[in-house]
Amino acid sequence: MENIINKNPGENNDGSQAVSIGRDGHNESLWQKSAVKENWNGALDPSVIYDTLIVGAGITGITTALLLQKAGHKCVIAEAHNPGYGTTGGTTAHINTFADTTFAEVEKAFDKQAAKQFAESIAESVALIAANVRTYNLDCDFRWQNAYVYAETDKEVDELKDLFESALRVGVTAEIADHAPAPVPYQKAVVFDKQAQFHPLKYITGLQKQFTDLGGIVLENTRIEEIESQDDFHIAKSGERQIKAKAVVYATHIPPGGVNVLHFRNAPYRSYVIAALLNDDNYPDALVYDMQDPYHYFRTHEIDGQKYLIAGGHDHKTGHGDPQQSFTDLINYTKRCYEVKSIHSQWSAQYYVPADGLPYIGHLPGASNGIYTATGFNGNGMILGTVSAIVLSDLILKGQSTYESLFNPGRVKPIAGFMETIKENADVIGRFIGDRFGLEEIESVSEIPVGSGEIVTYKDQKLAIYKDPHGKIHALNPVCTHTKCIVNWNNSEKTWDCPCHGARFDTEGVVLTGPARADLEKVNIGPQA
Known part of the structure; x- marks a missing residue:
């Protein structure tokens, strides 16, 4: 993969060369430029059935893991890339007692009690962030405003x-x-x-240290490809590696894998x-x-x-x-x-x-018991990711949460979110059909500018073609491996982005963000002209 890992001078605590925290695109955030990646990869015991496997090491996953580990659970975090790789590394890091979905909108879509509960969950989230900073003396530029x-x-x-x-x-x-x-x-x-x-990457790095100090395990470059459920535990597979756990939390911003109802309730x-x-x-x-x-x-x-x-x-x-x-x-x-x-x-x-303005936090619809998810944070990932950690840790530790009904991923609201769901799914269908027609046909890949990508028809094939800065051609099948929509080129981040459910791939077709699990297929176009 190119343009993902950015090296900085410096040393880690053990004297090894420091590496800045990678992200899911070409552009480097201010946080990446000012945070150094720590190496806390743990050793997994394949014979152990862990209490909880957390998939994803952003603020949701790491906060959830720390709360569970503090309560005595044995937890593993499996991250497909590195901690902070996704949205946590790209947030603007505002911590608010209000959200993009206003309390008035929640009152209208649900009721006044739901709005009050939403506000209480957010207040609890802000309090937890402040308590973590204070308790662990985190050097993360936290400041009240x-x-x-x-x-x-x-x-x-x-x-x-x-x-x-x-x-x-x-x-x-x-x-x-x-x-x-x-x-x-x-x-x-x-x-x-x-x-x-606050500084989001410094914050989650501090939480990660606390988690590993308590015996928690972090596995980087470990993409969970599938999960097989047994009677009493789940087996998560990543290549030849298997991780056994009684509970699984998808802290991946959107649940990965096959088509799930939540893919149609989130845009x-x-x-x-x-x-x-x-x-x-x-x-x-x-x-x-x-x-x-x-x-x-x-x-x-x-x-x-x-x-x-x-x-x-x-x-x-x-x-x-x-x-x-x-x-x-x-x-x-x-x-x-x-x-x-x-x-x-x-x-x-x-x-x-x-679709209805509130996040989806709890049991993953259609999945086996003990598999949880958290998604639909709108533009409030820092506070609602922390809300998710509170809710999920309570569900796993106590079997219930004060907010489980409010944020239940399986909730059905005949009015709230119905029209928004219809609109978004109509858009998905439109992209699925429309993007397959009217593609530009080119005679030669030389027509594509250096450093750019295009979806084209070339030699009777529909292709996603990227020409790197050295003029080398990278050709891919443009069909997203999630629900078969056609990806589009993002010329700023140098990625292929799916317009249907948001899966993103690098120039080699490797999955950067879900819900897709499989990479785009590479295509050999033969001699380039």
Whole structure:
């Protein structure tokens, strides 16, 4: 694989050469540039039946594993690449007591009690993050902040009023702001106190150390290909390796493998982020959000004495928009708001929007007993990943959770999310059929620019062709191995992205993110012309 592992100078604690934390794309995040990968790979005993296998080492997986290990369970984390490889390494790391799905929306789709429970779960999540930082003395740049949400138009003022009033109804502290650090003129603003920010990779690295110190095992480069369920335990297979466990948690952002109902109740999106240096010192000392759709968000993070403005926005469905245009639009918008000197980093990350607004946390629908999942975090992965760890650890340890009904992945809401599910699945069907027609036919691969990829018809074959910077051709079957949709080229991250359920592959066809488990098929196109 290319453009995935980025090496940095330095040494690990054992004197070995340090390697920065890899991610699922070409662009390197600010967090990768400032965190060093630790080597805590443990030794697996194939004869042992472990209590829990956690698949995925982002904030959801590592937090869940630590909670279980602290309670006396013997746990194994199996990560297909390295910890923080997915969305955790690409987040903007906002920690909020409110979410992208507003409490007003939860009241409408469910009821007032559901909204109150949602707020309570989020508050418990924020408290756990703060407690972990304090208890383990984590050096992760954790900082309490105020969060300001501002409205620029009459329509946005009405929406902000709903956000504000519904927050008060569920017990979240908020006030009308006399003054907000908004980067543009605004009509109204609301401030939420006791919000926070941190360095996500330093945070999960600290949790991982605590987990391994307690005897937990982390297996990197271990992609779980299938799970076979026995009467009392499950056997997870990764190549020749087998891991036996009584319970399995898929902390993979979306459950992998065959088609599952959750693949149709979650829509994959890409979110875009930049870290900029400013000409002046007008870095916001707060978390700042507008009310546009999709919205923009800003904050400041200081690393080694240097401040960075972190700006995000211009999201679109995975495999649908133009990633380079999204970056251009985000940069231009940020320049209208701040005196940007230069762009230090730019990157994107993936998240899943749930059909009815709430995450799916609990028993994986259609799976054997003891197999769990957590998905549908919208743009709130840090808080809802931690909520998931609380819920899943309770289900495994106690057999029940305060929030199990609210977040039940098998819940059926005839109204909430129904139309959204229909819309997203119609889009999937449209992409499945439409992307098979009208492909550009080329006479020669020389027509493809160096460093770029295209879906084309070449010599009567539909191919995903990438021409690397050295002019070498990498040809793949463009049919996603999950549900057979046609992948699209992401020219910013240098990946092949599936527009149906969000599976992503590198230029060699290797799976970067699920739900696909199998790589894209390589195609030999013979002499290149």
